[in-house]
Amino acid sequence: MKILFDSVMPYADAFFSSIGECKSFESGVLGDIDLAEADVLLTRSTTKVDKQLLLKAEHAKFIGTATAGINHFDVKAIEQHGAHWTSAAGCNARAVAEYVLASLLYLAINDEIELAGKSCAIVGVGEVGRQVASIVNALGMSIVLYDPPRAELESTFTSASFDEVISADFISLHAPLINDGKYPTRHMFNDIVLNKMNANQYLISASRGELIDTNALLARFRLKSKSAASGVSQCTAPQLVMDCWEDEPTISTELMTHCRLATAHIAGHSLEGKARGTSILYDKLCEFLAVDNVLNLRDFLPIYEMPENLMAHIRAFDMDTLSLATLNNIVKCFYDIENDDSFFRQHMAKSDQITPIRKNYPIRREFDAVSVRLQNPVAKQQLSALGFKVL
Numbered sequence: 001m002k003i004l005f006d007s008v009m010p011y012a013d014a015f016f017s018s019i020g021e022c023k024s025f026e027s028g029v030l031g032d033i034d035l036a037e038a039d040v041l042l043t044r045s046t047t048k049v050d051k052q053l054l055l056k057a058e059h060a061k062f063i064g065t066a067t068a069g070i071n072h073f074d075v076k077a078i079e080q081h082g083a084h085w086t087s088a089a090g091c092n093a094r095a096v097a098e099y100v101l102a103s104l105l106y107l108a109i110n111d112e113i114e115l116a117g118k119s120c121a122i123v124g125v126g127e128v129g130r131q132v133a134s135i136v137n138a139l140g141m142s143i144v145l146y147d148p149p150r151a152e153l154e155s156t157f158t159s160a161s162f163d164e165v166i167s168a169d170f171i172s173l174h175a176p177l178i179n180d181g182k183y184p185t186r187h188m189f190n191d192i193v194l195n196k197m198n199a200n201q202y203l204i205s206a207s208r209g210e211l212i213d214t215n216a217l218l219a220r221f222r223l224k225s226k227s228a229a230s231g232v233s234q235c236t237a238p239q240l241v242m243d244c245w246e247d248e249p250t251i252s253t254e255l256m257t258h259c260r261l262a263t264a265h266i267a268g269h270s271l272e273g274k275a276r277g278t279s280i281l282y283d284k285l286c287e288f289l290a291v292d293n294v295l296n297l298r299d300f301l302p303i304y305e306m307p308e309n310l311m312a313h314i315r316a317f318d319m320d321t322l323s324l325a326t327l328n329n330i331v332k333c334f335y336d337i338e339n340d341d342s343f344f345r346q347h348m349a350k351s352d353q354i355t356p357i358r359k360n361y362p363i364r365r366e367f368d369a370v371s372v373r374l375q376n377p378v379a380k381q382q383l384s385a386l387g388f389k390v391l
């Protein structure tokens with residue numbers, strides 16, 4: 001059995017060489033001979049699996065993506081090809097939720113706003129949206145859950161209205177890219193919607209960039225600059241946190257200049273998030289082939305090296321549980337979103353391609369990679385609600 005996998009999938013060789021003969025490929029660069037020989041093809045979101053590719057993958061019987069998003073898969077074409085397809089649903093939900101927490105803390109501290117009592121709308125309440133909801137809840141914010149497809153399927157789930165979404169203080173996008181059907185998401189935030197928003201609102205793009213109409217947004221920023229220059233303020237645009245961009249890997253560097261935080265589609269790129277993607281596909285391939293899944297991700301992840309200052313920040317939080325600044329210090333030990341933002345901007349000053357940053361993204365660990373010890377029961381409860389492993 002020949003297994004072809006994307007070289008950026010952590011531990012893929014270790015997992016899949018227990019099943020067959022493995023070969024890796026560079027994201028998006030697939031050799032015709034390798035494709036023609038592959039029985040199993042394992043990708044990330046950077047490889048479009050469409051009719052053209054499938055014509056070259058004659059023997060592929062199992063095609064998987066080690067990601068949550070599946071918009072790079074032409075599912076109909078894969079099914080017509082006779083192959084089984086799958087994804088790694090939920091693999092990086094925790095990482096994205098931690099990214100959202102880091103951005104909320106950054107904005108709260110820099111704009112001197114109290115998060116408790118503010119509203120946060122979550123668009124798409126699936127694996128990621130649910131984890132974001134529990135973080136937002138732990139911060140004392142009020143939650144607006146928007147997911148009409150879920151409401152249609154689940155009698156116990158009620159979706160907020162879209163009007164409630166666009167009047168929230170924070171709006172965090174976690175719905176997949178869907179081009180048509182009853183609930184499309186492409187350009188959900190178009191000119192008409194953006195027109196109803198104001199400059200005191202925050203919009204977080206962490207699912208797919210195509211949920212926002214970039215041109216409509218740019219037009220608003222251009223008009224805003226023009227009206228500011230003429231002294232008449234006629235147009236406003238929300239404050240932006242952009243991780244996912246329209247038309248990646250090429251992105252609008254103009255839009256980047258208007259962002260409060262800008263990153264290279266790395267919200268889900270914790271080591272655990274990426275490695276879980278590999279491990280989920282391993283389990284699914286074993287199931288498909290009816291063989292035992294004897295390997296476990298636990299055995300591959302390295303021990304987390306605790307940053308020197310983490311304990312001092314934990315002690316400070318133990319004494320001052322309500323301080324967002326102290327919480328931010330702890331979060332930054334795991335994930336420093338400002339670093340990602342400034343590195344991204346430096347890189348984009350020379351390029352409009354985000355691929356190199358994503359390929360060489362440094363190791364980032366999730367909050368529960370280490371246990372933290374606290375005394376104060378309130379501090380314990382707060383950190384645990386945010387996803388830390390607390391003793």
Ligand SMILES: NC(=O)c1ccc[n+]([C@@H]2O[C@H](COP(=O)([O-])OP(=O)(O)OC[C@H]3O[C@@H](n4cnc5c(N)ncnc54)[C@H](O)[C@@H]3O)[C@@H](O)[C@H]2O)c1
Nearest residue numbers: 068069124125126127128147149175176183206207267268
């Ligand atoms: N930035 C990143 O690194 C990153 C990481 C993980 C996932 N993602 C993106 O986030 C998306 C969500 O991930 P997930 O794991 O939560 O997927 P999921 O399938 O578990 O959840 C998606 C939810 O969105 C809902 N939805 C679908 N259409 C909608 C609409 N029109 N309006 C509102 N809600 C709608 C679905 O009903 C579902 O509950 C992925 O498809 C992917 O595109 C990005």
Ligand SMILES: O=C(O)[C@H](O)[C@H](O)COP(=O)(O)O
Nearest residue numbers: 044045046067068069268269
């Ligand atoms: O859909 C997902 O899981 C995420 O967007 C994921 O972070 C994509 O990462 P990539 O495969 O592009 O490295």
